[in-house]
Amino acid sequence: MMSQSCFWNKMIDRKAFRKDFDVMQAALSRRGADVITADSSWGRARELDEQQRQCKAETEALQSERNRVSKLIGQKKSSGEDASAELARMGEVSRRVKALEVTAKEAEEAFALAMLEIPNVPHESVPEGDHEDCNVEIRRWGEPRRDEVPAHWDIGERLKILDFEAGVKLAGSRFSVLRGMGARMERALMQLMLDLHVDKHGYEEVWVPAIANRKTMTGTGQLPKFAEDLYKLEEEDAFLIPTAEVPVTNLYQDDILNFSQLPIKHCAYTPCFRREAGSAGRDVRGMIRQHQFDKVELVHLVHPDQALDGLTSLLADAEAVLQALELPYRVVDLCAGDLGFSAQKTFDIEVWLPSQQCYREISSCSSFGQFQGRRAGIRYRDADGKVNPVATLNGSGLAIGRTLVAILENGWQQDGSVKLPKLLHQYVGGRESIAPPAIPQ
RNA sequence: GGAAGGGUGGCAGAGCGGCUGAAUGCACCGGUCUUGAAAACCGGCGAAGGUAAAACUUCCGUGGGUUCAAAUCCCACCCCUUCCGCCA
Numbered sequence: 001m002m003s004q005s006c007f008w009n010k011m012i013d014r015k016a017f018r019k020d021f022d023v024m025q026a027a028l029s030r031r032g033a034d035v036i037t038a039d040s041s042w043g044r045a046r047e048l049d050e051q052q053r054q055c056k057a058e059t060e061a062l063q064s065e066r067n068r069v070s071k072l073i074g075q076k077k078s079s080g081e082d083a084s085a086e087l088a089r090m091g092e093v094s095r096r097v098k099a100l101e102v103t104a105k106e107a108e109e110a111f112a113l114a115m116l117e118i119p120n121v122p123h124e125s126v127p128e129g130d131h132e133d134c135n136v137e138i139r140r141w142g143e144p145r146r147d148e149v150p151a152h153w154d155i156g157e158r159l160k161i162l163d164f165e166a167g168v169k170l171a172g173s174r175f176s177v178l179r180g181m182g183a184r185m186e187r188a189l190m191q192l193m194l195d196l197h198v199d200k201h202g203y204e205e206v207w208v209p210a211i212a213n214r215k216t217m218t219g220t221g222q223l224p225k226f227a228e229d230l231y232k233l234e235e236e237d238a239f240l241i242p243t244a245e246v247p248v249t250n251l252y253q254d255d256i257l258n259f260s261q262l263p264i265k266h267c268a269y270t271p272c273f274r275r276e277a278g279s280a281g282r283d284v285r286g287m288i289r290q291h292q293f294d295k296v297e298l299v300h301l302v303h304p305d306q307a308l309d310g311l312t313s314l315l316a317d318a319e320a321v322l323q324a325l326e327l328p329y330r331v332v333d334l335c336a337g338d339l340g341f342s343a344q345k346t347f348d349i350e351v352w353l354p355s356q357q358c359y360r361e362i363s364s365c366s367s368f369g370q371f372q373g374r375r376a377g378i379r380y381r382d383a384d385g386k387v388n389p390v391a392t393l394n395g396s397g398l399a400i401g402r403t404l405v406a407i408l409e410n411g412w413q414q415d416g417s418v419k420l421p422k423l424l425h426q427y428v429g430g431r432e433s434i435a436p437p438a439i440p441q
Numbered sequence: 442g443g444a445a446g447g448g449u450g451g452c453a454g455a456g457c458g459g460c461u462g463a464a465u466g467c468a469c470c471g472g473u474c475u476u477g478a479a480a481a482c483c484g485g486c487g488a489a490g491g492u493a494a495a496a497c498u499u500c501c502g503u504g505g506g507u508u509c510a511a512a513u514c515c516c517a518c519c520c521c522u523u524c525c526g527c528c529a
Binding site: 056059061063064069077078086088089090091094258 | 486
C-alpha cells in the first residue's frame with residue numbers, strides 16, 4: 001500500500017541532519033524544549049541513523065558478493081565448467097543476506113518513522129516565543145466597529161439562516177445547517193473567492209477528491225503523527241481531508257517538474273473535515289469551529305529560493321479577499337512555539353469579530369520550505385540538471401464559514417438586518433442585505 | 442460486484458531466469474552544419490542511497506515465495522483498460 005518511496009522521504013536533508021545536527025537542534029528547540037529531548041523523535045533519530053547505516057553497509061557488502069559470484073556461476077555453467085564450490089558457498093551467503101536484509105529494513109523503517117515525526121525547522125525570521133501571545137502583529141486593515149453586536153449565532157438564528165439544532169440532530173455537535181440566504185451566501189462566497197483568485201491573481205483552479213489515502217496524508221505531514229485529528233474511513237486505508245492542501249499539493253507527489261514550470265499556483269474549493277480532538281470546550285457555540293466546513297485554498301509550488309517571496313504574494317492574495325469583502329483584519333507573524341508541524345513560517349490573518357471585540361483567525365498562510373516536497377517526493381530539475389525538492393506554500397483564501405460569521409457580525413444593523421458587502425451583491429441575486437422574516441416567531 | 446487483458450525510464454514501447462538499469466522511438470541537453478531557425482549528423486541523458494570522486498547497493502505496480510541468480514517463474518493485494526451488472 002505505502003510504497004518504499006515514502007521511507008526515503010524525510011523531513012530534512014539527511015546530510016544536513018548529520019553535518020549540522022547542533023544548528024538544527026538549536027533551531028528546532030525554538031518550537032519548545034520537548035521537541036528535542038532524548039526520547040523525542042529527534043533524539044532517537046540520531047541513534048537510529050547510525051544503526052541503520054551500519055546495518056545497511058553490512059548488508060550491501062554481502063549483496064555485492066552475491067551479485068558477483070552469481071554472475072560467475074552463470075558464466076561457468078554456460079561454458080560447461082564445474083561451479084559446485086561456488087554454489088555451495090552462495091547457498092550460505094544467500095541465507096545470511098536474507099537474514100541481514102530483514103534487519104536492515106527494520107532499522108531503516110524505524111529511522112524513517114522517527115524522521116517523519118520531526119517537525120519542520122522554523123525559519124530564522126520566525127519570532128521567538130512559546131505561546132500565541134508572542135505572535136507579532138504585522139499590520140491592520142480597516143476600521144473595527146466598537147459598538148455592541150450580538151454573536152453570529154443569535155443574528156443567524158433570528159434571521160432563520162443558521163440552524164444549529166438541525167446540525168446536531170443530523171450529525172452531532174459541531175455540525176450546522178444553513179438555510180435560505182445562509183446557504184446561498186456560503187455558495188456565493190465560494191464562487192466569489194475562486195473568481196477573484198482565478199481572474200485577478202493568476203491561479204489555476206482545480207477540483208479534487210475530499211478523501212486521501214495514507215501516503216498522500218503523509219506527504220503533507222498530517223500523518224503519521226496526527227491521525228487522531230482525522231476522520232478515518234472504516235473500509236479503506238483512507239481519510240477525509242482536513243484541508244485542500246492535502247490533495248492539491250500531492251497532485252505532484254513523486255513527480256519531477258522542470259524548473260521552468262515553477263511557480264505553480266492552484267486554488268481549490270473543498271469541504272474540510274476535522275475531528276477537533278484536542279479542542280473540547282473551545283468555541284462550542286456557533287460556526288467558528290465545526291467538524292465540517294468549506295474552504296477555498298491557495299497552494300504554490302515554487303523554487304526553494306522563492307519560498308518567502310511566494311509567501312508574501314500568497315498572503316496578499318488572501319488579504320485581497322478580506323478587502324474585497326470590506327472586513328477589518330490584521331496580519332500576525334506566528335512565533336516559533338505556535339507554528340504548525342510542517343510549517344517553516346506562518347502568517348495568520350485574523351478578522352475582526354465585533355461580538356467578541358477581538359480578531360479571530362480566518363486564514364493561515366504558511367511556507368513549508370522543502371519539507372513537504374521532500375516527504376511527498378515533489379521535485380524539480382534545475383537548469384544544471386540537478387534534482388531537488390520543491391518548496392511548497394499554502395493558505396486559506398478563505399475559510400468560508402468564518403467569513404460568513406464575519407459578514408453577519410460586521411454587517412449587523414440595529415434593526416436586526418445584515419448589510420452585505422457590495423461585491424457580494426451580484427453573487428446573491430442582487431440582494432444588498434438580509435432582513436429578518438416578516439412573520440414574528 | 443463478475444469475466445478477460447494489462448501495469449517496465451518524462452512519454453511511447455521491447456524484454457530468452459544469468460552478459461538487462463533495462464533495446465528502440467519521441468522528448469530533453471551539448472556539439473557540427475546554418476546569417477538565424479528547421480532538417481540531418483555526432484555525443485549525452487532515470488531515480489534513491491553511498492563516496493572527496495569512484496567503487497558499491499537498491500528500485501521494472503505493492504508485498505511475499507521459489508532459485509546460487511528474478512523485470513522475467515509462483516502466490517496475495519492494489520491499480521488501469523475492455524465487456525457485463527449496478528448506479529448519481
